[in-house]
Amino acid sequence: MKFIDFFSGIGGFHSGLERAGMECVGWCEFDKFAQASYRAMYDTTNLWFGNDVTKVKGWELPKADLWTFGFPCQDVSIAGKQKGMKEGTRSGLFYEIMRLLDECKENKPKWLVCENVKNLLSIDNGTGFLNVIGEMAERGYSIEWKVYNSKDYGVPQNRERVYIVGYYGERCSRELLPIRRENQSTIDQIGNLTENKGFGGNPQSGRVYSVSGVSPTINTCGGGNLEVKVLIKNATKTGYLEAKVGDGIDLAYPDSETRRGRVQPQQSNTLTTSDNLGVLVDDESIRIRKLTPKEYWRLQGFSDEQFEKAAAINSNSQLYKQAGNAVTVNVVEEIGKHIMKIENEVKK
Numbered sequence: 202m203k204f205i206d207f208f209s210g211i212g213g214f215h216s217g218l219e220r221a222g223m224e225c226v227g228w229c230e231f232d233k234f235a236q237a238s239y240r241a242m243y244d245t246t247n248l249w250f251g252n253d254v255t256k257v258k259g260w261e262l263p264k265a266d267l268w269t270f271g272f273p274c275q276d277v278s279i280a281g282k283q284k285g286m287k288e289g290t291r292s293g294l295f296y297e298i299m300r301l302l303d304e305c306k307e308n309k310p311k312w313l314v315c316e317n318v319k320n321l322l323s324i325d326n327g328t329g330f331l332n333v334i335g336e337m338a339e340r341g342y343s344i345e346w347k348v349y350n351s352k353d354y355g356v357p358q359n360r361e362r363v364y365i366v367g368y369y370g371e372r373c374s375r376e377l378l379p380i381r382r383e384n385q386s387t388i389d390q391i392g393n394l395t396e397n398k399g400f401g402g403n404p405q406s407g408r409v410y411s412v413s414g415v416s417p418t419i420n421t422c423g424g425g426n427l428e429v430k431v432l433i434k435n436a437t438k439t440g441y442l443e444a445k446v447g448d449g450i451d452l453a454y455p456d457s458e459t460r461r462g463r464v465q466p467q468q469s470n471t472l473t474t475s476d477n478l479g480v481l482v483d484d485e486s487i488r489i490r491k492l493t494p495k496e497y498w499r500l501q502g503f504s505d506e507q508f509e510k511a512a513a514i515n516s517n518s519q520l521y522k523q524a525g526n527a528v529t530v531n532v533v534e535e536i537g538k539h540i541m542k543i544e545n546e547v548k549k
Contacts, residue, residue, distance in 0.1 A: 202544060205229070205262060205310070207254060207270035207298060211238045211511065211523045213501060214269040214314070217533025222541055226263045229254050234519045235526075238511035254297045259304025267312040267540070270298050271528050299336045312540060313337060313367035316528050319348055321363055334365065342367030345377040351501075353382040354531040358416045358500040362528070364536060375546070379539040389414030409489055419497050420525045428491040428521060494520035502530030 206215050206228040215225050227249030230236050236252065239245065251257040272295045295315075302309055315333070322330050334344045344367050351360035366377040389411040409430045410416065416429055492500075494517050498508040501524050512520060 213528035221537025497524035
């Protein structure tokens with residue numbers, strides 16, 4: 202199966218569907234820094250490319266069996282202004298995909314796979330979501346949707362996202378999406394850096410988590426102390442601090458990044474620091490650390506090799522942002538394998 206990767210970012214769909222046995226034939230991404238990472242991570246030499254979906258024409262597109270589009274979530278995310286699914290908004294770029302389907306006519310893809318934040322289901326009292334599936338249905342697609350949590354698919358990140366799949370033509374007798382897995386691992390918040398609470402309008406900026414639990418949803422921060430923070434016990438003074446989070450994501454960061462802080466005994470649930478980036482707590486054997494860009498990428502299922510290629514040409518702030526904007530590779534792989542299985546059964 203061949204696919205086109207719209208709103209591609211750093212290619213979470215690309216990586217996941219490739220692992221499932223599919224082939225990318227084209228991609229579209231507006232952000233120049235994400236474009237740079239994408240080109241570094243994948244062989245794009247012979248792929249169709251569009252840098253602005255609003256200027257792409259349907260008849261220009263290569264033939265593909267599947268289109269992916271994790272369209273921008275800013276206007277439906279709880280963290281955003283929640284303007285809703287309206288044309289002219291960032292999230293309204295969804296309608297550009299509908300336009301392309303109309304322009305493709307007989308060249309429509311058999312499958313559509315769409316991803317967005319869970320809040321898409323309830324924005325505008327549910328009318329935004331109904332508009333999304335209604336627009337897809339009007340163009341001949343049978344629709345199915347499910348909410349998947351990344352923590353159930355081999356990465357220790359609590360990330361709930363809604364995935365919508367469309368199947369063109371006669372209704373498919375099989376379920377279009379795989380059955381949800383379940384992992385009982387939970388987020389373990391162990392304190393709050395009170396001086397940083399609410400820093401930048403993001404309450405997560407001051408929270409501290411245990412490496413024995415699951416990371417909260419990583420966001421699109423560009424650094425600035427908004428990164429997820431974890432507490433490491435029995436830390437060493439030199440070299441690298443290493444630990445494992447949840448299902449086995451390695452953490453490793455240089456000891457030189459530490460800053461001193463203190464614990465207030467009368468506030469057993471609250472950690473306070475001597476500066477805005479305080480990362481050493483109590484004594485030299487306990488440290489609070491921001492997750493590094495590489496760890497953010499690991500939490501989304503990207504390989505270290507992919508990260509290193511992107512890191513060679515991008516700043517840390519861009520790497521944080523790119524990971525936060527990405528879809529989780531492992532979840533996409535599961536969906537891709539399910540679709541491939543359906544296709545193979547149909548061909549028999």
